[in-house]
Amino acid sequence: MKILVLGGTKEAKTIAEALHSQGLTVVYSLAGVTSAPSPSAGYGTRNGGFGGVDGLVSYLQVQAIDQVVDATHPYAARISQHALQATRQCQVPLYTYQRAAWAPEPGDHWVMAHDWEDIVHKLQAYRRPLFTLGLQPLEKAEDRRADQVWFVRTLPSPDRHPAEGPQLRRIMDQGPFRLSAERALFNEIQPDVLVSKNSGGASVHNKIRVARERGIFVIMLARPPQPKTSGSYTSINTLLDALMG
CATH class of the missing domain: 3.40.50.720 (NAD(P)-binding Rossmann-like Domain)
Structure with missing residues (x-):
């Protein structure tokens, strides 16, 4: 199975490493604002945008991607929307991970x-x-x-x-x-x-x-609304169970 992880967060790297450790083929992608994993990570990486929805559709097809994990920043709404549209066109399952939001604590205003x-x-x-x-x-x-x-x-x-x-x-x-x-x-x-x-x-x-x-x-x-996907998770372990189940 070949999985594309849309990254740019610490958690995305953790997800990519965990999937790779289970013997899955992983491509870790980020827009270039944050640092890429080191070459010793063992899985594939790519930098830069895809060229919109059409570019992502082409990438999914040419690279024969089986699943996509959107683990981008909670406010990266554009790439999340592109991922939703492209995976629907290609009929590829899309899973999303977002770290849990902060909640006000006593004394917060x-x-x-x-x-x-x-x-x-x-x-x-x-x-x-x-x-x-x-x-x-x-x-x-x-x-x-x-x-x-x-x-x-x-x-x-x-x-x-x-x-x-x-x-x-x-x-x-x-x-x-x-x-x-x-x-x-x-x-x-x-x-x-x-x-x-x-x-x-x-x-x-x-x-x-x-x-x-x-x-x-x-x-x-406020966070942008999350698109409806094959599964949305705030727990990395639960996401991994769904991907490898």
Whole structure:
């Protein structure tokens, strides 16, 4: 059996390694934003997009893929939709894995937002937001109110974004983020609100803890709806049982 794992997360690598260890042929694919497994992993890897739905259909057919596992980031909605459409056309089973979402804990102050426009509306009461949404705030810099200073944390990049400036400050860093480092960041920039995705997992959760400690509100961007597939899982072991059962 040949399985395509759509990755880009720590859990996706774990899934690929587990399937490979059971003697299955695995191809691990990622868009190129995150690091690929080392060549010693033992299974096939590919980098870059497929070229839309048609490109993914062609890949599934040419490579004779038997099953697809979508273990991409919970907010990677485009590739998830492409995977759904392509596997339906090819009649290939599609399984999805998403790490469990965070839930508010005592002392948290969360406000849910459904999209970027909703975030901008909810930001009207604040002047120093810290965004952990990736590049989107830089691309939407025209929505910044004149008296606001935006702090935007993104993955490291050698290129300066044209929107960067005194009122829109980019912080380039990559998780996992230690609790002490998050506390130091909040002390340095003094945000009055945190704008976050509900990514789940432990590696980037400490920002939520620090916001709780400081009594700062969190504008939480809701996850995109999951497509209906052959099976959706938040447990890696349960997913593996379904794939190899």
